[in-house]
Amino acid sequence: MIRNLTEQDKEHLQEALIKSGQKVTPQREAVFTVLLAERDHPTVDEVFTRAREVMPGLSLATVYNCLETFVGCGLVRQVNHERESTRYCPNLAPHAHFRDKDTGRVHDIELPPEVLKSLRSILPPGFDSEVIEISFHGRAQAKDTHSN
Amino acid sequence: MIRNLTEQDKEHLQEALIKSGQKVTPQREAVFTVLLAERDHPTVDEVFTRAREVMPGLSLATVYNCLETFVGCGLVRQVNHERESTRYCPNLAPHAHFRDKDTGRVHDIELPPEVLKSLRSILPPGFDSEVIEISFHGRAQAKDTHSN
DNA sequence: TTGCGGATTAGACTCATTCTAACTGATTAG
DNA sequence: CTAATCAGTTAGAATGAGTCTAATCCGCAA
Ligand SMILES: [Mn+2]
Ligand SMILES: [Mn+2]
Ligand SMILES: [Zn+2]
Ligand SMILES: [Zn+2]
Numbered sequence: 001m002i003r004n005l006t007e008q009d010k011e012h013l014q015e016a017l018i019k020s021g022q023k024v025t026p027q028r029e030a031v032f033t034v035l036l037a038e039r040d041h042p043t044v045d046e047v048f049t050r051a052r053e054v055m056p057g058l059s060l061a062t063v064y065n066c067l068e069t070f071v072g073c074g075l076v077r078q079v080n081h082e083r084e085s086t087r088y089c090p091n092l093a094p095h096a097h098f099r100d101k102d103t104g105r106v107h108d109i110e111l112p113p114e115v116l117k118s119l120r121s122i123l124p125p126g127f128d129s130e131v132i133e134i135s136f137h138g139r140a141q142a143k144d145t146h147s148n
Numbered sequence: 149m150i151r152n153l154t155e156q157d158k159e160h161l162q163e164a165l166i167k168s169g170q171k172v173t174p175q176r177e178a179v180f181t182v183l184l185a186e187r188d189h190p191t192v193d194e195v196f197t198r199a200r201e202v203m204p205g206l207s208l209a210t211v212y213n214c215l216e217t218f219v220g221c222g223l224v225r226q227v228n229h230e231r232e233s234t235r236y237c238p239n240l241a242p243h244a245h246f247r248d249k250d251t252g253r254v255h256d257i258e259l260p261p262e263v264l265k266s267l268r269s270i271l272p273p274g275f276d277s278e279v280i281e282i283s284f285h286g287r288a289q290a291k292d293t294h295s296n
Numbered sequence: 297t298t299g300c301g302g303a304t305t306a307g308a309c310t311c312a313t314t315c316t317a318a319c320t321g322a323t324t325a326g
Numbered sequence: 327c328t329a330a331t332c333a334g335t336t337a338g339a340a341t342g343a344g345t346c347t348a349a350t351c352c353g354c355a356a
Pocket of ligand 1: 107
């Protein structure tokens with residue numbers, strides 16, 4: 001089920017695109033809508049399949065382009081695990097990822113500021129990190145059906 | 149410069165291979181030697197190129213096979229950053245990786261037990277993690293030429 | 297209207313990795 | 327001694343996520 005964007009989400013999208021000198025297009029709205037609808041870290045192909053339900057003419061190339069654009073404006077993060085297909089995450093809060101060995105599903109794990117700080121503290125002087133990626137791999141009790 | 153394996157490293161290799169029911173072969177020794185010689189997280193192609201200097205008939209397929217075998221017996225870890233080629237690391241101590249934006253080099257960052265523990269503590273109940281990957285991306289002052 | 301420039305599109309291409317099938321060489325069985 | 331076995335090695339083909347290219351599309355402004 002693909003819900004429409006809330007006014008707030010639409011503004012978020014517009015602001016980020018325009019701020020970085022790019023246009024709001026129906027394709028970008030559709031792709032962004034898909035990302036926000038189920039926050040389950042879909043792959044490009046999953047985004048493609050879902051977005052096509054609502055915009056059948058959409059091309060795979062455009063999905064790649066839209067997602068790259070979103071990453072560029074900081075609207076979404078890429079999530080990689082080993083060499084699997086890249087997944088996309090619209091959660092902008094600092095968080096880690098947990099990949100369930102059994103289901104393949106990726107869950108968001110909240111990252112408290114003090115843990116983030118203790119992580120930064122392990123860097124020796126002279127090392128200045130802009131990005132930190134934390135990913136867990138293991139088993140999660142399937143408590144529910146959602147994914148974050 | 150590719151040094152030979154120390155007696156200790158040789159025993160380490162033999163023990164791990166035999167324990168998991170596999171054989172010690174000249175190719176595996178050569179590849180392992182390369183990994184220990186410069187602990188700079190080489191890609192498969194880099195391992196291939198270096199190992200060929202000492203064993204010219206070695207094939208790329210075998211390098212892939214050897215590295216997969218080593219990962220299987222816990223002799224080395226795979227290191228991935230985004231979708232770049234997989235790199236290999238023989239450092240078995242818990243550590244994070246720092247990828248230098250400018251040089252592309254990957255540095256080992258020691259991971260103190262208390263930081264590891266604080267990281268594990270962010271997992272909600274029911275989440276059981278076997279592997280944690282931590283990677284930093286940023287700039288490092290080029291203090292020296294080695295990589296860990 | 298026409299022109300411009302960003303966006304979209306289909307399809308070709310890349311290249312790290314995986315797969316396949318033939319070969320090697322050490323070990324074991326007769 | 328042969329021959330069968332079998333893990334390991336090898337070259338090359340296949341795979342597939344991602345990137346590139348070149349042709350269109352389209353909203354806007356001269
Ligand atoms: Mn869940
Ligand atoms: Mn260094
Ligand atoms: Zn996420
Ligand atoms: Zn390492």
